Amino acid sequence: MDFIVQNWVLVLIAVTALALLLWPMVSGGGGAGSLTPTEAVQLINREKAAVIDICSAEEYAAGHIGQAKHVPIDELEKRLAQVVKNKATPLLMVCASGVRSKRAVGVAKKLGYEKVHSLAGGLGAWRAAAMPVQKGPPGKN
Template sequence: MKFIIDNWYLLVVALASGSMLLWPSLRSAGAGSLTPNRAVQLINREKAVVIDVCEAEEFAAGHVGGAKNVPLSQLEERLPTLVKNKAVPVVLVCASGARANRAVAVAKKLGYDKAEALAGGLKAWREASLPIEKA
């Protein structure tokens, strides 16, 4: 006990460094934590539906293979007609991941509990050297 009292600053440094190491994983656990490789597994093994929430021009410039384009502003109206089975995983993609995270909230509100945003968006997909289609 005397060691802890005499060296309290070491305890503080240890706690601070530990929390800094854990912070990124805790922060990413909430939203957009779906990696490109995990997305490919969902697509291949669980027949996940890929929805690109970019605008039509962005979608035409490049998108995940097999993705369906539904701009974020139209997602609430069009998602139920595109994905009738709410038990199927839905992978939401945009250019950087920000719109896809908002789209997850919309999808979950509609009852799609397995909706996930691709972390890093299409940029992360490209960086993982995965195929891109152009319309």
């Protein structure tokens, strides 16, 4: 007890550091449900995950993951059930940076989808990992 009293500043720093390390896990952010590009490829190949690109039409046309279905984030709640009917199908949400896709994960879970993931770092991380990107306007998705 004397150590804690005499070194209260060190104890405070240690407790603060621990809290900062644990906060992402407790809050559900910071990687919870986020996959690296390599993990995303494994999910797509092994579990036949549906890739949902939630970017704007312009962003989608500039580049997207092959076989990605384009559902802009503002239409996600209305259209996701039409695009992916089976709620047990794993979903990979993708946007340009990974920020909007984290929000999309919450929307999909609220709609009852069981296995929903976000691509950490978004399409930027996908490109940085030298993964293939297709260009072109949204199709009939």
